[in-house]
Amino acid sequence: MQEYLKNKHVLNEKIQAIFMWAGKPGATRDLLEELRNLKVIAVSGVGIDHLDLELIFRFGIRVTNTPFEVSSSTADIGMALMLASARRVVEGYQIAISPDTKHFNIDWLGQEITGATLGIIGMGRIGYKVAQRAKAFEMKILYHNRNQRNEADEQAVGAVYCQKMEDLLAQADFVMLAVNLTPQTCKLIGRKELGLMKPTATLINICRGQVVDQDALLKALQTKTIKAAALDVTYPEPLPRGHALLELKNVIITPHIGSATSQARRHMMERMVESILAAVNGLPVTNEVHD
C-alpha cells in the first residue's frame, strides 16, 4: 500500500482491474477518472447496490460479481439466524457463561421450526437455497418473488407462491428477506408490512439493511408487534454503539457474515481472478453485470 501511495500517479496509469467488497463504498467519478486504463471492477459477492453502474459503464468499464459462490453460505446464515432466534441460543449462551449459576435453570422456552411456516421474500439463488434447507426441517414454505418459479422448482422444495407479499406476511411464523437492494426494494418492509405480520413472528434479514425501515422495525420490536428479529445486515454497518436495536433482547445481530466461510471466500477469489484475467484480455467474462 505504501509503495502504491508513493508511486500513485505512475501506478494508476497501469491499473487495469480493481477488486471491491460487496456493499462497501463504490467507485467514485474521481477514482474512475484517475484510473484511466481500468478495464474491469470485480465485486466480491452478489450485491452491486453500492455501484453506480451508469457512471461506470460510461467509462467503458466492465463489472463482474460472484453470485453463485455466496448462495450456500448466505442461505446457511439465514438458517443459523432463524434457529438461533427460535431456540434463543444467544440468551442461552449468556446464561451458560454467567458467573451466577443460580440462573442456570432457564425460565423460558424456545420455538420449534419444524412444522412452522417460513415466508421467503426474494426467491432467487439464495432464497431457493434457504427453501431447500427449510424443507429438510419440515417447514411449510411460502414465497413471494417478482416472478413465480417454475412448477418443478416449487415442487422440489414444496414452496407455495404468494403473488401478494401481504398474504405471506400474514401467514408466516418466520419471514426471511433475500432480495437484491434496488429502488423498488428499499424499505420494502416498513410499518405497514410489520403490522401485517403475526405478533409471534420473527423477521430475518440476510440481504441488505436498507430493505427494512429500521425505525419501524425498532418500534415493532419494542411494542411487540412482532416477536423478534435476526439480522445479518443493518443500516449502517456496524450500528453505532448504544443504538436501541443493540439493546433489545428479542434481536440478534451478526456482522454481515453471509459469505464469511473459507469455502465461499476461496470460490469468490477464484472466480474474480478468472473474470479479471478474461476482462483484461478482452475475453468474455463469467458473471458479467449488464444494465
Ligand SMILES: O=C(O)C(=O)CO
Ligand atoms: O454477496 C453479498 O452481496 C453479500 O452481502 C453476502 O452476504
